[in-house]
Amino acid sequence: MKNIFKQAFHSPRFVIGFSIFACILLTMLIYPLLMPGNPLEMIGLGTFFRPGTYVSVYDALDADSRTIKLSDADDNRLAKAMSDADRISMMEWLAVAGVPAEDIDLRDTHGLISLWKKYYDPSVRPEGMTKAKRNYYERLNNRLVAVTRADTITMLSPDAETGEMEERGRVAKTDYVNVSDVTNVRRLPLGTDNFGRDMLKELVSACGTSLFIGLVAGGIATFIGLLLGLLAGYIGGLLDDFIMFFTNIFTVIPSFVILILISFSIDQSQRGALTTAVVIGLTSWVWTTRSVRAQVLSLRNRDHVNLSKLSGHSLSRIVLTDILPYIASYVVMAFILQISSGILAEAQLSLLGLGPKTTTTPTLGLMMNWAMLYSAHINGAWWAYYPVILTIALITFSLNLMNTGLDQVFNPQLRS
Amino acid sequence: MKGYRKYFAKKALWFVVTFAAAVVLNFLLPRLMPNDPVAAITAKSARGISETWAIRAMYERYAQEFGTDKPLLEQFFLFVKNAVRGDFGVSFSQYPRTVANIVSSAVLWTVGLQFPAIIVGWLLGNILGALAAYIRKGFDKVIMPASLFLSSVPAFGIAITLLTVFAVNLKIAPISGGYGYDLIPHFSWKFIKSIIDHYQLPFWSIVVMAIGGQAIGMRSMSIYELNADYVKYSRFLGIKDRKIVRYVFRNAMLPQITGLAMSIGTMVSGALVAEIIFAYPGLGTILMRGIMQGDYPLISTVTLLITAMVLLSVFLLDIVCGLIDPRVKAAQYD
Numbered sequence: 234m235k236n237i238f239k240q241a242f243h244s245p246r247f248v249i250g251f252s253i254f255a256c257i258l259l260t261m262l263i264y265p266l267l268m269p270g271n272p273l274e275m276i277g278l279g280t281f282f283r284p285g286t287y288v289s290v291y292d293a294l295d296a297d298s299r300t301i302k303l304s305d306a307d308d309n310r311l312a313k314a315m316s317d318a319d320r321i322s323m324m325e326w327l328a329v330a331g332v333p334a335e336d337i338d339l340r341d342t343h344g345l346i347s348l349w350k351k352y353y354d355p356s357v358r359p360e361g362m363t364k365a366k367r368n369y370y371e372r373l374n375n376r377l378v379a380v381t382r383a384d385t386i387t388m389l390s391p392d393a394e395t396g397e398m399e400e401r402g403r404v405a406k407t408d409y410v411n412v413s414d415v416t417n418v419r420r421l422p423l424g425t426d427n428f429g430r431d432m433l434k435e436l437v438s439a440c441g442t443s444l445f446i447g448l449v450a451g452g453i454a455t456f457i458g459l460l461l462g463l464l465a466g467y468i469g470g471l472l473d474d475f476i477m478f479f480t481n482i483f484t485v486i487p488s489f490v491i492l493i494l495i496s497f498s499i500d501q502s503q504r505g506a507l508t509t510a511v512v513i514g515l516t517s518w519v520w521t522t523r524s525v526r527a528q529v530l531s532l533r534n535r536d537h538v539n540l541s542k543l544s545g546h547s548l549s550r551i552v553l554t555d556i557l558p559y560i561a562s563y564v565v566m567a568f569i570l571q572i573s574s575g576i577l578a579e580a581q582l583s584l585l586g587l588g589p590k591t592t593t594t595p596t597l598g599l600m601m602n603w604a605m606l607y608s609a610h611i612n613g614a615w616w617a618y619y620p621v622i623l624t625i626a627l628i629t630f631s632l633n634l635m636n637t638g639l640d641q642v643f644n645p646q647l648r649s
Numbered sequence: 650m651k652g653y654r655k656y657f658a659k660k661a662l663w664f665v666v667t668f669a670a671a672v673v674l675n676f677l678l679p680r681l682m683p684n685d686p687v688a689a690i691t692a693k694s695a696r697g698i699s700e701t702w703a704i705r706a707m708y709e710r711y712a713q714e715f716g717t718d719k720p721l722l723e724q725f726f727l728f729v730k731n732a733v734r735g736d737f738g739v740s741f742s743q744y745p746r747t748v749a750n751i752v753s754s755a756v757l758w759t760v761g762l763q764f765p766a767i768i769v770g771w772l773l774g775n776i777l778g779a780l781a782a783y784i785r786k787g788f789d790k791v792i793m794p795a796s797l798f799l800s801s802v803p804a805f806g807i808a809i810t811l812l813t814v815f816a817v818n819l820k821i822a823p824i825s826g827g828y829g830y831d832l833i834p835h836f837s838w839k840f841i842k843s844i845i846d847h848y849q850l851p852f853w854s855i856v857v858m859a860i861g862g863q864a865i866g867m868r869s870m871s872i873y874e875l876n877a878d879y880v881k882y883s884r885f886l887g888i889k890d891r892k893i894v895r896y897v898f899r900n901a902m903l904p905q906i907t908g909l910a911m912s913i914g915t916m917v918s919g920a921l922v923a924e925i926i927f928a929y930p931g932l933g934t935i936l937m938r939g940i941m942q943g944d945y946p947l948i949s950t951v952t953l954l955i956t957a958m959v960l961l962s963v964f965l966l967d968i969v970c971g972l973i974d975p976r977v978k979a980a981q982y983d
Contacts, residue, residue, distance in 0.1 A: 481663075482670045485963050487914030489921075490952045491674065497940060497948055498679040577803055581922055584805055586940045601805065605926070610813050611824060622806035630801035637797070 237562065240642045247638025253631035257440065257624075264437045272438035273595060276419075277429030280607060281614035284424040284432075289417035294388065294401075296415050298408040305343075306406065307381050312342040314380045319373055323349055326370060329359045346377070424616040426600070427607035436620055439595040443576050444628070446510040446589075446596065450575030453514025455568045458521025463552060465522070466529025473526075480522050488516040492578060496587040506589045506596060513578045521567045528560045562643045566636050573632040580625055597621050656971045664964040671956040675949055676728050680721065687711050690741070693943060714738075737950040742942035748950045751935060756954060758827055759931035763920045766852045770859025770916075771909055777860065778867025779898050782875060792864065800861030804919030808854040808926040815850060822850050825928035851927045855920045866908050870901040903974045910966040914959050921955070 241247045265272075315323075320339050327337055330352040338344055355371050385405045389398040412418060423432035465476040483491075495512050496504065532538060532555075541551045576597065582588050583598025584605065600621045604610070609617035691708045698704060712718045719727070731737070737748035774796075781792040799807075816824045828834065829843040874880065874897045883893050924933030932951050939947035 482667050484911065485667050485914070485960055486671050486674065486956055487918055487959050489914065489918035490956050491678065493936070493940075493948070494675065494678040494952055497945075498681075573801075580803055581805070581918065584922055584925065585937055610809050610926075611817060613813075613817065615813065618809060622803065622809065626798065626802040626806060629803075630798050633797055633801055 237642075241639055244638035244641050246634050246641065250631040250634025250636075250638060253627060254635065257628060257631070258444075261437055261441050261444070264434075268434055270434070272434045273428075273430055273593065275429045276431060277425040279429060280425075280427045281609060281612060281617055282421060282425040282429070284422055284616050285420075286412065287419045287421060288412060288415050292416040293410050294404070296410045298404075298410050300405070300407045301409045302407055308343050308346070310380050311346055311377060314376055315342070320345065322369070322373070326359075327352055329362075330357075349374075349377070423620050424614070426617050427603055427609065432616055432620065435595050435600065436597075436624060439597045439600050439621075440624055440628075442506050442594045443579060443597040443625075444572075446506055446513070446579045447572040447575040447628075449507065449510035450513035450517065450578070451568050451571035453511060454517040454571045454575070455521055455564060457515070457518035458567065459525055459564055461518065461522040462525025463529055463556070466526040467533060467548075467552060467556065469533075476522070477526070480519055480526075483516075483519045484523070488519070489578070489581065491516050492582060493585065493587060496582055501590045504588075504590045506591060506594060509579055509582065509589045510575070513575050513582075517571060517574060517578070521564075521571065524563060524567060525560060528563055529556060532556050532559055562639065566639050566643075569632050569636045569639070573629040576625060576628060597625055653971060657968065660964060660967045660971070664960060668957065668960050671960065672729065672732075672953065673725075675953045675956065676725055679945070679949065680724075690943070690945065732953070738946040740939075740944055740947050742939065742944040742947065748946050751947065752932070752950055752954060755930060755932045755935045755951075756958075758929060759921075759924065759933070760958070762848065762851055762924070762929060762931060763855060763917060766855035766920065767859055767909075767913070767916055769852075770856040771863050771905075773856065774860040774863025775867045775902060775905055778864035779871045779894075779901065781864065781868045782871030782901075783894060783897075789868075793868065796861045796864040796868075798861075799857065800865060802861075804854075804858050805922045805926055807857050808851070808923040811850050811854045811857075812926060823847050827930040847927075847929075851923055851929050854923045854927075855916075858919050858923070859916055862912065863905065863908075867901060867905055870904055871897060874901045903970065903976075906966055906970045906974075910963045910970070913962055913966070917955060917959055 242251075323345060324337050324339060327348055328334060332348060332352060337348065353370070353374055355367075355374065358367065385403045387403050388401045390401050391397065392399050421431055421433070423436065426432050426435065461476050461480070465473040465480075492512060495516070496509070499508060499512070538551060538555050541555050546554075579588060579596060580598035580601060583596060583602045586602065588598045588602060589596060601618060604614070604618040604621070607617075609615075687708065691704060691711055695704045695707055698707075709718075735749050737752070740746050740748050740751055743751060777792055777796070781789045781796075812824065816822045823829070823846055827844065827847050828840060829847075832840055832843055834840065877900075880893055880897060883896070921931075921933030921936065923929075924931045925937045928934055932955060936948060936951045938944070939951065
């Protein structure tokens with residue numbers, strides 16, 4: 234066994250796959266320690282907050298402010314107040330006012346604003362321009378003026394007894410606050426989902442549940458497959474025909490369909506992560522059975538097995554000592570593949586709305602389902618689904634790499 | 650010819666047996682579950698009704714409608730008899746419409762989308778895999794890890810990526826549906842163009858899904874063939890490289906056809922998910938809607954149809970395999 238591990242780590246593919254998988258596992262174990270708390274706590278009111286650092290505005294007012302003078306601060310403010318459509322409209326006005334087209338640069342906020350200040354005149358009525366359009370220009374101008382006009386903003390808060398407004402302080406344009414001085418700052422590296430939950434925390438937790446589902450489903454599938462494969466291959470005869478008949482049927486009938494039928498028949502409230510895992514495991518043993526049977530068939534008439542038989546060893550002993558060690562590597566490889574296909578199956582089921590119905594633990598598939606139900610992909614909320622897809626892909630990729638790496642170690646033919 | 654006829658008969662018999670098993674499973678699985686589906690349906694529609702006699706009457710009405718008050722064997726024959734006549738009952742969610750009516754149009758969309766897409770993906774994957782095996786250096790270093798990663802990305806991941814890149818950000822393709830929402834199906838250039846536009850993204854996402862796995866399979870198959878004795882012998886005889894590559898490609902492709910037959914179930918399930926992402930009016934979208942609304946007759950019909958489609962394509966692939974692979978025919982003479 235120790236030797237097998239040593240051999241496996243000689244394959245670069247296995248090493249890469251193993252390191253990716255180990256990284257995922259470590260993140261899953263360490264992150265909850267650093268950021269304790271319920272992963273499904275709805276912290277944000279509203280859907281799909283962008284990833285980033287959220288600073289409490291309230292606390293920022295109390296933090297010590299410093300004066301920093303930046304020459305482009307006003308330009309940045311103006312740039313933020315102008316949409317791309319506004320810029321194009323401004324260019325149209327300037328063109329009407331007689332500014333040559335090559336002088337206007339849409340991207341250059343400073344130049345555009347200075348041209349605008351020079352040429353815009355609310356009293357001018359260009360020919361053919363509708364009143365609505367003229368009003369729009371006036372509003373745009375007012376907005377741009379307002380952005381840079383006020384040098385300070387006065388904060389008022391109502392007095393608790395009289396209700397009169399009292400001045401609490403003033404914020405100047407040049408006031409800056411160090412983020413680390415603000416009392417309440419929340420980092421949301423992956424933003425929030427549609428329920429206002431911290432995506433990263435949820436993702437880490439979901440990753441754990443999905444891996445659990447994969448492990449349970451893979452374990453069940455491998456166990457059934459191993460058992461049936463050993464029975465069919467070693468005992469043979471009528472039992473072999475019988476098992477292979479069913480195996481062949483389930484090879485062609487898509488397991489996805491059976492999965493849907495069973496999952497739909499189980500009541501929503503009873504469909505936890507474990508149930509889903511068991512159902513997936515029960516529908517995906519076919520390939521393991523086939524390959525184990527094929528391996529056992531080739532082993533059955535080897536000399537050491539015959540010798541064991543002649544020595545009068547019991548069936549269980551022959552299977553355990555003379556056959557199992559020879560197919561152990563195949564079983565391990567099959568198990569690895571079953572884990573990844575179990576995770577994928579859960580994700581697809583959940584996407585259809587048949588996943589585990591738990592409000593206490595998220596899974597990768599459920600997160601995907603929520604993102605799709607709330608149209609994250611159309612709203613441009615990439616952080617709600619791309620990290621999930623990437624996590625699934627990375628888990629599967631690392632497991633597949635480990636599998637092909639092991640394959641290279643155990644099948645010398647494939648080495649090149 | 651005799652060997653081939655035998656092969657055909659065997660495959661046809663196997664098709665009938667698996668199909669029968671699929672029908673039995675489709676019928677039996679939901680009924681074997683410990684909870685009573687009719688009770689669940691009654692509970693859903695009886696929400697807000699407090700009189701027990703009314704609920705009981707509803708339950709009995711539903712039980713009669715689905716025939717669950719009869720013995721299991723009788724139910725099964727009734728189910729088969731109705732299915733043969735194309736009667737799959739009435740949909741719950743779109744009430745007066747029959748399931749057959751809803752499903753019949755969806756089947757065309759699904760077949761029209763998935764059949765060409767899987768074939769194209771299979772062909773492209775095989776060509777890439779063979780190239781990777783033949784060229785090896787450089788090309789193989791890129792194609793192999795890329796295919797391995799591509800086959801690791803879940804089906805919906807590929808579909809969503811294509812959707813967000815081409816439809817949402819670049820806006821060069823429509824976001825969802827099978828044709829423009831402002832159009833009524835009719836035979837005109839505008840309508841056909843709309844169908845073609847909506848076809849692109851789902852089609853290519855299924856193609857991309859199929860490529861990864863096929864390329865990996867084809868690569869290892871081709872490497873195996875390239876090391877075979879006949880290749881060495883041909884090289885020794887001085888046969889041109891191009892001709893050898895043709896032999897190798899043909900020999901490596903044959904197991905790939907069997908491989909396609911084996912993996913078509915997985916591919917179809919991935920493609921159904923892609924349909925859901927693009928809200929394509931096929932079986933996948935209908936299945937999802939049926940699940941959301943607890944429409945039991947619709948779901949069981951769709952799953953039966955999907956199984957039938959998969960089994961039929963496996964059968965056809967077996968026949969094709971027998972026709973073009975002399976080894977399969979030869980095996981029948983033993």
